[in-house]
Amino acid sequence: MKIVGITACPTGIAHTYMAQECLEQELKKRGFEYKIETQGSLGAENELDDDDVKDADVVILAVSIVIEGEDRFDGKPILRVPVDRAIKDTANLVDEAVLLTK
Amino acid sequence: MKNFLKDVQKHLLSGVSFMMPVIVAGGVILAISLLGANQTATGLVPQPGIMTYLNQLGKAGMTMMIPVFSAYIAYSVAGRPGLTPGFILGFITNSTVSVGGVDVKAGFLGALVLGLMAGYMAQWIKGWKIAKNPTIRSIMPILIIPIFTVLVLGLFYYFIIATPFSWLMNALTSFMATLNGTNKIAFATFMGVFAEIDFGGPVTKSVSMFTLALINEGVLEPNGIFRVLVSVPPIGIFLGTLIAKNKFTKEERENAKAVGIIGCLGITEGAIPYAVKDPKAVYPATILGGITAALIAAFGNVTCPVPHGGFIVLPVVGNKLWFVAAILIGSLVTALVLKFLKKPVSQEEVSA
Numbered sequence: 059m060k061i062v063g064i065t066a067c068p069t070g071i072a073h074t075y076m077a078q079e080c081l082e083q084e085l086k087k088r089g090f091e092y093k094i095e096t097q098g099s100l101g102a103e104n105e106l107d108d109d110d111v112k113d114a115d116v117v118i119l120a121v122s123i124v125i126e127g128e129d130r131f132d133g134k135p136i137l138r139v140p141v142d143r144a145i146k147d148t149a150n151l152v153d154e155a156v157l158l159t160k
Numbered sequence: 161m162k163n164f165l166k167d168v169q170k171h172l173l174s175g176v177s178f179m180m181p182v183i184v185a186g187g188v189i190l191a192i193s194l195l196g197a198n199q200t201a202t203g204l205v206p207q208p209g210i211m212t213y214l215n216q217l218g219k220a221g222m223t224m225m226i227p228v229f230s231a232y233i234a235y236s237v238a239g240r241p242g243l244t245p246g247f248i249l250g251f252i253t254n255s256t257v258s259v260g261g262v263d264v265k266a267g268f269l270g271a272l273v274l275g276l277m278a279g280y281m282a283q284w285i286k287g288w289k290i291a292k293n294p295t296i297r298s299i300m301p302i303l304i305i306p307i308f309t310v311l312v313l314g315l316f317y318y319f320i321i322a323t324p325f326s327w328l329m330n331a332l333t334s335f336m337a338t339l340n341g342t343n344k345i346a347f348a349t350f351m352g353v354f355a356e357i358d359f360g361g362p363v364t365k366s367v368s369m370f371t372l373a374l375i376n377e378g379v380l381e382p383n384g385i386f387r388v389l390v391s392v393p394p395i396g397i398f399l400g401t402l403i404a405k406n407k408f409t410k411e412e413r414e415n416a417k418a419v420g421i422i423g424c425l426g427i428t429e430g431a432i433p434y435a436v437k438d439p440k441a442v443y444p445a446t447i448l449g450g451i452t453a454a455l456i457a458a459f460g461n462v463t464c465p466v467p468h469g470g471f472i473v474l475p476v477v478g479n480k481l482w483f484v485a486a487i488l489i490g491s492l493v494t495a496l497v498l499k500f501l502k503k504p505v506s507q508e509e510v511s512a
Binding site: 068069070071072073076099122123124142145146 | 170171173174176177180181232235236360361362365422427429430432436
């Protein structure tokens with residue numbers, strides 16, 4: 059299982075990175091392959107390239123604002139949630155994402 | 161309908177997100193330019209030379225914030241085609257224009273509404289059947305969408321919404337500018353309860369949007385209160401871990417140091433894990449601390465010209481002593497309520 063995702067919050071200095079951390083910890087715990095891009099106030103970091111996206115089984119977009127490059131994921135199953143959920147409800151969120159791959 | 165409102169909220173937050181650095185740059189430079197300015201009948205006049213240049217730079221930033229706001233609302237709705245109408249319409253709503261011989265300026269509210277309309281209109285035009293025609297397709301984004309959206313919505317602004325929005329904005333501004341007595345206490349209490357109820361989440365951002373709108377109109381007190389409040393929950397929790405060691409685990413106490421530091425830098429989010437873990441103690445504590453801080457800030461007429469809070473903006477706030485006192489006393493109240501309400505954790509967790 060490989061999961062990629064993007065996190066982005068309005069201010070782009072705290073929630074964005076907390077969400078990334080929560081997701082990474084949860085995905086690591088389950089032994090999945092993962093890569094989470096952040097789109098904070100510095101722009102995109104840890105950017106997902108074409109290979110990352112090609113191999114991904116499902117995409118998690120934990121974003122509360124408009125993001126760049128969403129068309130990269132055309133044709134992939136996408137789970138779109140507000141950024142807060144990735145922090146407060148990480149485990150259920152990942153469960154939902156896994157369900158989308160079936 | 162619920163989804164639509166959720167989308168709208170996302171678009172507005174996107175606009176705020178892009179506007180934020182613009183106001184920070186404008187507000188800080190403007191505030192610096194007013195150091196040592198002369199008090200005259202028409203307001204503060206900066207010193208000649210470099211201070212005057214800084215003043216102009218700062219004002220340019222504050223003028224740009226509204227067009228950037230509406231442009232990126234439209235961008236969030238429609239992507240690139242939203243930018244042109246968003247910028248132009250935002251600029252016009254924030255300029256004083258003569259409509260039928262009366263000067264009107266719809267300001268922030270007008271920009272918010274027109275930004276959304278510009279986005280949805282651009283999005284709608286993108287979907288026209290004629291837009292799929294290969295020859296027309298190429299001229300859609302550079303000719304048809306920009307001209308059509310600006311023309312239609314621009315005239316719509318002049319003829320339909322300019323005047324009522326201008327009234328609304330004026331009423332709001334003069335109400336906020338003349339707040340005193342009971343109204344002021346009620347307003348401060350309201351801010352204390354709600355401004356940080358979700359620690360930097362959507363409610364906070366809505367309050368922030370409202371205080372930013374008032375900055376644009378030159379009313380700085382509501383933002384002053386708000387920027388005090390962003391620091392109260394995190395610093396309060398940090399102080400709480402100091403005075404009630406037996407009620408926090410070792411991990412919580414360690415983390416609280418970082419939470420306190422970023423709280424001083426005006427970031428509230430560090431409080432979230434504590435609130436999630438023990439809402440029954442943390443919410444009453446931060447709300448009571450918030451009310452205290454808001455009342456002190458309101459009483460001391462604390463003002464803030466930039467959209468950021470905590471001690472980091474101290475150089476540019478007005479009534480600095482009150483600002484510091486409001487944060488410290490509010491945080492202390494939060495800490496004391498925490499000490500009172502939190503249950504002790506087991507001995508192993510305290511030391512482990």
